[in-house]
Amino acid sequence: MGKPNVVVSAKKNTGNSNPNRIVGFLQKWGLPAVLLGPFLILITIFFIAPVVLIVILAFTNMDSSMVWDLNGLLNFKKMASDPNLSEIMLNTVFYVTLTLSLNIFLGLSLALLTTYFIKQESVGLIIRTIWMLPRISPPVVYILLWLWFFDPSEYGVLNSLRMIFDMPPANFLADQPMTAIVLANGLIGASYGMIIFSAAIKSIPGDLFMAARVDGAAERSIIFDIIIPAVKWPLMFVTLWQLLSLLTSYEYILLLTKGGPLFETEVLALYSYHKAFQSFEYGYGSAVALVLVVIALICTFIFWRIFGMDKMIKSSRIE
Amino acid sequence: MRKSLTAVLTSAIVLSSVLAGCSNSENKPAGAANAGGGADGKELQVITLSAQTTGIEKTRVDNLVKAAVVLNEELKTQGKNMEVKLETKSFDGSWDDSLKQFMLASKSNKAPDIFAIGHESIGMLAKGKYILPLDSLKESKEYADLFPILWDSVTFQGQIWGIPQDTEARPVFYNKGILKKLGWTDQQINELPEKVKQGEFTLDDMTKVAEEAKAKGAAEFGIVHRPTNGPDFQALAYNFGAELYDAAQNKIIFDKKAVEKQLQYYYDIAQKKLIPDNLTTMEFKNVHKIVVNEKALFYYGGIWNVNNWAADAYHDQIGKVDAKWVNERMGMMLIPAAEKGGKPVTLSHPIVYTVSSGTKHQDLVNRLLELVVDPKLQTEHNLKTFHLPITKAAADDPNFKADVTLGGVAYMSEYTTFLPNHESFNKYSGSVFKAIQAVELGKQTPAEALKDLETQLKNDLGDELIIKN
Numbered sequence: 202m203g204k205p206n207v208v209v210s211a212k213k214n215t216g217n218s219n220p221n222r223i224v225g226f227l228q229k230w231g232l233p234a235v236l237l238g239p240f241l242i243l244i245t246i247f248f249i250a251p252v253v254l255i256v257i258l259a260f261t262n263m264d265s266s267m268v269w270d271l272n273g274l275l276n277f278k279k280m281a282s283d284p285n286l287s288e289i290m291l292n293t294v295f296y297v298t299l300t301l302s303l304n305i306f307l308g309l310s311l312a313l314l315t316t317y318f319i320k321q322e323s324v325g326l327i328i329r330t331i332w333m334l335p336r337i338s339p340p341v342v343y344i345l346l347w348l349w350f351f352d353p354s355e356y357g358v359l360n361s362l363r364m365i366f367d368m369p370p371a372n373f374l375a376d377q378p379m380t381a382i383v384l385a386n387g388l389i390g391a392s393y394g395m396i397i398f399s400a401a402i403k404s405i406p407g408d409l410f411m412a413a414r415v416d417g418a419a420e421r422s423i424i425f426d427i428i429i430p431a432v433k434w435p436l437m438f439v440t441l442w443q444l445l446s447l448l449t450s451y452e453y454i455l456l457l458t459k460g461g462p463l464f465e466t467e468v469l470a471l472y473s474y475h476k477a478f479q480s481f482e483y484g485y486g487s488a489v490a491l492v493l494v495v496i497a498l499i500c501t502f503i504f505w506r507i508f509g510m511d512k513m514i515k516s517s518r519i520e
Numbered sequence: 521m522r523k524s525l526t527a528v529l530t531s532a533i534v535l536s537s538v539l540a541g542c543s544n545s546e547n548k549p550a551g552a553a554n555a556g557g558g559a560d561g562k563e564l565q566v567i568t569l570s571a572q573t574t575g576i577e578k579t580r581v582d583n584l585v586k587a588a589v590v591l592n593e594e595l596k597t598q599g600k601n602m603e604v605k606l607e608t609k610s611f612d613g614s615w616d617d618s619l620k621q622f623m624l625a626s627k628s629n630k631a632p633d634i635f636a637i638g639h640e641s642i643g644m645l646a647k648g649k650y651i652l653p654l655d656s657l658k659e660s661k662e663y664a665d666l667f668p669i670l671w672d673s674v675t676f677q678g679q680i681w682g683i684p685q686d687t688e689a690r691p692v693f694y695n696k697g698i699l700k701k702l703g704w705t706d707q708q709i710n711e712l713p714e715k716v717k718q719g720e721f722t723l724d725d726m727t728k729v730a731e732e733a734k735a736k737g738a739a740e741f742g743i744v745h746r747p748t749n750g751p752d753f754q755a756l757a758y759n760f761g762a763e764l765y766d767a768a769q770n771k772i773i774f775d776k777k778a779v780e781k782q783l784q785y786y787y788d789i790a791q792k793k794l795i796p797d798n799l800t801t802m803e804f805k806n807v808h809k810i811v812v813n814e815k816a817l818f819y820y821g822g823i824w825n826v827n828n829w830a831a832d833a834y835h836d837q838i839g840k841v842d843a844k845w846v847n848e849r850m851g852m853m854l855i856p857a858a859e860k861g862g863k864p865v866t867l868s869h870p871i872v873y874t875v876s877s878g879t880k881h882q883d884l885v886n887r888l889l890e891l892v893v894d895p896k897l898q899t900e901h902n903l904k905t906f907h908l909p910i911t912k913a914a915a916d917d918p919n920f921k922a923d924v925t926l927g928g929v930a931y932m933s934e935y936t937t938f939l940p941n942h943e944s945f946n947k948y949s950g951s952v953f954k955a956i957q958a959v960e961l962g963k964q965t966p967a968e969a970l971k972d973l974e975t976q977l978k979n980d981l982g983d984e985l986i987i988k989n
Binding site for chain 2: 264266267268279282283284285348352353372374375458461462463464478479
């Protein structure tokens, strides 16, 4: 009985409302709605909804039947007794730390090389473009080249080269799988830092370098006392950005070693993928992904508060 | 004001057209299309059905198209004003990815009506209600002479969920040239399959000959097997007496004694350096290259590999090799028995047709599945792709019998085993493969690998697992 009353009263209200109020509302909110609306919808569909879904799925035992059956904390209990999880966590730490170091070191070295040491702009540009090539080629093609290079049979590039020197075929991907994935990811990831650092170095006023030279500063001193402090914030930003993307990316590992041999290159993000899309344990896979989300949030918090990332947003210190 | 109103309206139109574009334009009721005029003046109803398989063996769906021609003639004779049109697709990826795609497509009502997949997936598909039971087809006269054992491969919890499309043998290929180098006579070489059949030549003998070949430098590798997870590894478990499935309780059995022997076997052949050091990390194409370039004495393969070697250039000099070339250089035998006088084994992995639960024309699909079993169609597929027939009529086909490769392995069906149809068997086989990988790479001893495997299986399968000590 209540429902029709509500409808009636709603109708009454609408009927009584002043059309000017609607016009006023539209005038105030129309344009912001048009400008922000599509983005809000996209953010909701692609950013917020997946996180909400992962959180809900993590508490279900959804398998290949794709039925939403809540099972409380069972997935997390299962994770606690999963014999592989400690090794996978350790792999994740190794993989992220080593790749990140290689990324940042290479990115900074390349930026220094192409903007500071090589004075000719066109040469620096060519080097940077070459380094960007793998970034613009599809991951599958990039990894196929590595697979071909490391192939354990005598048909692989590395082993063909070894055969010239009468060395037996090596199985690098089986013996040193972590090195292989760090190399493959580190080399391609360096281009991102390279671009950001190059821009930052270029924005340092030339007077500083001139003054340093007049004062007789060594190259080492110029790099460590002028350039590095000037790119401190981009360095911090690239580190955090790369850290988060390394934590959650797994496509190069999947294509190169599939997480193997055994679990030697299985990282948390890949384990989540394997559980969800290979064993069809969508619930368990989501629980692993949820742990990953929490780890990523903790890392962001640490960078934001402890390393003072929030200060980065303030205006540039070089004017 | 007018500007903002126009902007609001424009964005609404754009958004709705984007959303409309996202909707499934193919999601019309199947068979909605009408084309041409029927004989009686009414419009002919064209019913579009779809079928999907995986890989290079396209005859699996092409045969359905041929069956549809017969079906259309039948419909015409019956005076029904309809015509079946079959759309086919061969998924270009792994069987696992194909299965995943089918399940996700089912959820968005885009699944093909007929889906060809390995028989062991029916447990998973049936449990998830992705496919329909096909018990009525077991009674149909077209399937009366289907080899009875094949019905086991499509039975899950007492019901039939698929129709076998073909079957195969997974023999051990042996290289005749390498055996000759070891001093074997032609007669001894040709008698080897029979000796294996009788249980005179055992798995240990096979290992010993492989060791001899390696020691004398007659072969680079004594034995090779597939580099990725697959049904072959379970054939060895059966050989060591394993029971893998309790159908009555629908539970997977972890037969510890047999699995330990299985792991010990792979550990031994790796320790004796009979297999390539890195076999389980190799790409499949390189294993094919090793076999085709005659670098290995024994290869745990599949009869259809003859087709693979003809389709792609694996030989360093010749490139593609045909069946005649293979038969001259290689022989095929069952997997030798683990004990003297024991029964040798092989494993068959029938590809089966399943019917999507989303189909709107089950009667037509069922009739199509009855027609596709035609012995001529089967033989065409079998000869082209090197598979074995599923019915007696097709096994008696003179063209099939005349084929040297197939004729030589037809007897293996009597020694065959199947994978269990349990819905979680992929988890079991995945973990066992990891354990095999661990012992082959020398990272673990068989005892250590067995212990870890038990922990893993208990965690992954919980109460779906029976542990047999």
